[in-house]
């Protein structure tokens with residue numbers, strides 16, 4: 003009797019273990035796919051989202067079932083992403099089929115190398131598990147190449163500490179000329195003109211300029227290099243009418259106004275009521291006389307409205323993707339951007355990323371619901387989009 007009970011309970015335990023295992027397998031399989039979807043949104047930006055998103059808001063949306071596991075997987079994969087990419091490149095095992103699902107590949111590679119030993123069902127999992135040795139040996143080679151002993155050191159190495167990044171200020175030429183700004187800031191700091199963006203000054207890392215009189219009176223703006231490239235690349239002429247489609251807090255609006263020497267008109271559209279005040283404050287501080295704030299959703303604007311009949315260019319700077327890390331923004335494409343991973347990025351890699359970004363920007367522009375006919379006439383088309391890569 004006793005023996006029978008023992009047998010029965012051990013069979014039941016075996017059975018329940020089996021079903022627990024398959025539950026874990028199933029849950030890991032789906033979490034990886036949900037995490038891959040979130041990671042894709044985080045890395046590429048989601049053209050459909052209009053407000054600032056975060057990983058949390060993406061994961062805690064209704065479409066994700068395994069929220070906790072998915073959140074952890076996305077965060078951990080992002081933390082190890084530079085290493086994962088490096089491993090995959092060093093191991094050279096990705097063919098074009100799997101490159102099309104690269105976010106899923108990143109997630110699974112993270113899980114195989116650093117995650118939990120949950121058995122891997124699914125084709126992508128099987129593909130990578132069969133190459134586990136190659137992945138591990140690639141990781142070992144990277145550790146040797148980078149002269150570090152453990153993965154944690156590698157993570158530190160891949161991060162660009164804030165303390166190494168140069169500080170940039172954009173001179174607001176509506177209020178001050180570049181040489182006077184150089185002169186004034188040069189009294190306190192080592193300052194030089196940026197070699198790429200006009201009116202941008204580069205200062206050493208860690209300079210605290212928040213309370214500097216030139217910042218307080220709007221003569222210079224604390225604006226990063228990537229952010230300052232956008233209006234400069236759009237290169238609007240004085241007298242043009244330009245639509246700044248996602249304007250708050252207004253740094254690029256103010257930059258456009260300076261480039262246009264305060265002439266012509268900038269229509270600064272902003273959806274978020276709370277951010278409109280900040281936009282107005284920035285415009286006031288910049289002294290730009292030619293900005294009209296337009297509260298509302300730029301996707302709902304009527305291109306046939308006479309208000310837009312003279313618009314020559316659009317600057318589109320939608321809310322960025324969830325990660326908020328510089329690594330996923332345009333900054334790291336800049337050759338001079340800090341130390342760390344950027345300096346490991348080859349020129350070809352950088353140019354490929356730039357080309358991908360341009361393609362995406364174009365696709366976004368074409369899929370944009372609103373279409374200004376006057377922009378498509380030859381010689382008039384100017385569309386500058388930033389952020390999502």
Ligand SMILES: C[S@@+](CC[C@H](N)C(=O)[O-])C[C@H]1O[C@@H](n2cnc3c(N)ncnc32)[C@H](O)[C@@H]1O
Nearest residue numbers: 052248250251252253254273274299300319321
């Ligand atoms: C990345 S920020 C823009 C930063 C700004 N260009 C600058 O340089 O200071 C994106 C802004 O777009 C706004 N936004 C998002 N979707 C929008 C929409 N559909 N219409 C208008 N504004 C939108 C957000 O509220 C946010 O203030």
